Amino acid sequence: MIPLHINNSLNSKMEITLKGDAKIESIPSLKDKALRINLNENIYGTFAEIGAGQETVRQFFRAGGASGTIAKAMSAYDKSFSDAIYGNEKNHRYVTEDRLKKMLSHEVKLIEDRLTREKHPNKMFFSYANTVATIDFAKRFKGHGWVGIRYQIDSDQEEYNEITLHLRFKETDARLQQETLGKLGTNLIYGAYYKYNQPKKLLRYLYDHIDKDQLEIDTINFSGPNFKAVDNRLMSLQLLKNGMTDAVMFSPDGNNVLPARVLYKKNILAFRGSFRPVTKVNMDMYETSYEMFLNENKVKKEKTQVIFEITLSNLRASGGEIDEQDFMDRARLLCSLGQTVLISNFQEYYKLVEYFNLYTKNRMGLAMGVNNLIDIFDEKYYRHLSGGILEAFGKLFYKDLKVYLYPMLNENKTMTTSDELKVHPRMKELYKFFKYNGKLVDIKNYDPEILNIFSRTVLKMISKDEQGWEEMLPEGVADIIKSQNLFGCEA
16 A cells, blocks of 8 residues: 555646647746746846836736846836937837837946946846837827837847837727736746747747737847847748738838838838739839829829738648748848838738728829739628628728729730729629729730730749740849749759
């Protein structure tokens, strides 16, 4: 017979699992995360939080042992105080990435100036900061903010790592938004130290103890010695894959950029396509429609933003998974042509227009091949709407939107324009309405010599190592494909 104390010891070490149990990933509590940081004698830094209380640092104070981690916590709410500490903002906007960067730089400098290495030889310094605007009293603006951490993984590390992100609140109560921010900040600090070697997992863990209907993260950037291999465009893609946001944007230089900053109060001309790869036809459509768009009333060149948009469905491989390499190939090519790229979850065009309407009320345009218009007039895409296709079109053509249609060359060498397009008989009168009211406009000044170019043809030629595909692409694009072995090209 086994003695009782031995039997109890055995039971305590044996975890019972039953047939059919699902494997559940264990998520540390916020208290456990904060406590682990606090109990590490080498992690030491400051908290600077503006706009939503001091909810992040509160998590660390409550966990216990905070004196070993927190060198300073502050909130410079008054703009004059804030300007005296971090410098003036010329545009008088304080919830910006620039402000966050100034806060991080200032606080890190203070740490290094005031805490000598003679006294703290093993300390890994960090500075956490956020600048946030919570929901207003009228509840018209739900609020947003910038959050970031600049930190060391080793005490000898001269160059700091940095993670910055932009968030949008979805909750309609200021107190709840503050609490959510505190959770996010704790997750960020914990992930920065204990998941920095797995950036994709770090992203997912930002939502520990947070529901996706509470918070949206639409921009994130990694930099520093431990993130040299991280491509921020791929991190943007992860935000979409994880359902953290509906759209991400990156600039021609390859960096993630906040969509609000690019689109705010702009005239927008958008192109949707697979761009696999981008061809002369794509660029001809861009150049001709852009010229027409600039001739519209109330459209000024300096206030116009061109967007090349790829839906997430166009990034999926045949197996349903997103081909990340394929995504990067397309991104590099579009960036090489100096274009701003939007990756979205908007399968329907009206959702894309609704998204743009969040940031601007100015005139908008869409450019597409005339064959794509058939899908827009297909009722099956709008069955989930109570108002059906009429509701979708009300949203699509809101604010004088125009659709610029590029002609299609048929196999029998005939041309299809908006005049020859055949839509479903039930949609015929609706189609006529928009056409006769100038919402659907044919692109006239196109290059007829390139209408026989298709991306799928180029891809086939590349895969079969055939000659002549280079002439189908814009200048310089073929060289990039060859030099970087894109789309399976073996130069």
